[in-house]
Amino acid sequence: MIEVIDSGLWTTVQDMGRHGQYHLGVPPSGAADRYSYMIGNLLVGNPENSAGLEMTLIGGEFMFRKNYIIALTGAPMEAYLNNKPISFWEVHQVQEGDRLKLKACKIGVKSYLCIAGGIDVPDVMGSKSTYELSRIGGYQGRKLQAGDKICINEPLFETSPRVGKSIPAGYIPAFTDFQELRVTMGITGYLMNDMALKTFLNSEWTVSHESDRVAYRYKGPKVSFSEMPPFGAGNSFSNVVDIAYPIGAVLFTNEEELIVLQKDGTTGGGFITIGTVISQDLDIIAQSRPQSKCRFIAVTIDQAIQARIERRQKLETLYQML
């Protein structure tokens, strides 16, 4: 069991996410930076889908009530085990009574604490991920609070031989303040003219403070819509007949604000959707801080699939190495 002494800024239980419920309006949820989360599980010898803790900007403080094998990944928060610095991207043995304290990160947003065995909370609709808007899954459907006691499953096999293993620097994400985000174009972009499309692709966009697990908001240049909306959509130039949005959908809520839907995203709506960020780059978005900048790069489906294959190979190489 792990006791929460201080829950940090925004800490939730997450796994690979919830599937097969989208038609009821239930989004996938799951780890926002899937790559960092998957490496955390890889390090401690967990199956890919074991639940871990996702922390945001400031991690908080935890006390271990048993000996555990743990790993920290994601945004490099200032971290201490019993007041001694503890490294990220490495397997550690912690003892009963040890205290783990995570202060703020200077780069990135989301950090992960993975524990051998994985967090033991009930499956809700097939997943342990927290979806806070409807209070589904995770620890009582909510973010953690001081005093919460989190149960850990017994590891599937002996994991102590892994202690001390770490991830080579080349496999650790860069957490930069400028990102290139790959987008497949399409969906309901027909209300935009060529000029608007060019403005979208040729401009820099800035992450706004109102960004979270539901949506990332960006400010940029004015993008003009010129076509009339179709019947049923309402009378605004940024409205279409409501559709089911892909996660990663790039929406214009008005001519000056762009949204990229995240893993807790609203599953449908009537804003113009001009494209979809590929799944690998959603990890990069989740790690981007307010005021950081990005550019959108149009890619084909083949390029999108290639990016996916490359990441899969990267994780497989790591798996072999460990």
Added chain:
Amino acid sequence: MFNLPETHFHFGGDEYIYAEISREMRIESNFKALAITKELRKKEIPGVVDIVSANSSYLVRYNPDIISAKNLLDCLKDIDLTKSDPKKLHFSARIIEIPAWYDDPVSRECSYRFRNRNPEPELSNFEFVMKANHFADKEEFIEYHSGTPYLITMVGFLPGTAWHFPLGQEPFEVLQAPKYHSPRTETPERCIGTGGAFNVIYPVNGPGSYQLIGRAAVPMFDPKGQLTDLKETAFLARPGDIWKYRPVNESEYHQIMREVEAGEYRLKIKEFTFSPLEYMEKGKQYIREFMEDF
């Protein structure tokens, strides 16, 4: 089906395929979306993760590590062609009565609180929707809004939110309303909203941009499983169901709410098989037939 244009397919990143049946809202587009998504579910294609029927489109989420994007696209195109025969299309639907308190104080208060995000801040949402549709009399508006059954054409946004669209009306007969310029940050649960040509009932408190015209007395989301009729998925909304509003006054609204809270309220529900072909051929007459004993 019903002379619909050719479906357009788009890739949404590496995990989604979006199929646009028509850009404008047409009830036959929704019938087709329901038919295709039903067929897709039946096929149980390995690698297909989520299948979502939407107003005039549908969305499929898949795992490209299991099925390739192009194979799935070919498969969808094939179903799109073969499932275009209206004679073979029918689906089981439930007609559900929604007791609603129109122009209630909670919706009115919410309109007032967020009035600056609305095109006409001096009007309540209810008054604004009346005006936009040229109604001068409140009772007449309520009668018109509650007079026709609505088809649930899509579920989404927040869990359990159902878009519903009036059956048996020509486009010019459909009530329509502009949405908020900038979404409200809060909407009380169970408020009934109108935006574009659609209605929704907000299942939980959350953001929203539709005009609030009343409040349903029955919950859309029942996480604790208190109500018999919501036990199956915890949500009332199901694509392809039909909702019929029944206006209630303040005292009946509170009476129903008390029964809901005690877990005793039973919704009025009728199950039947909806035939899009008969609907397209007979129109309003078909609606009269299936609503007769409701």
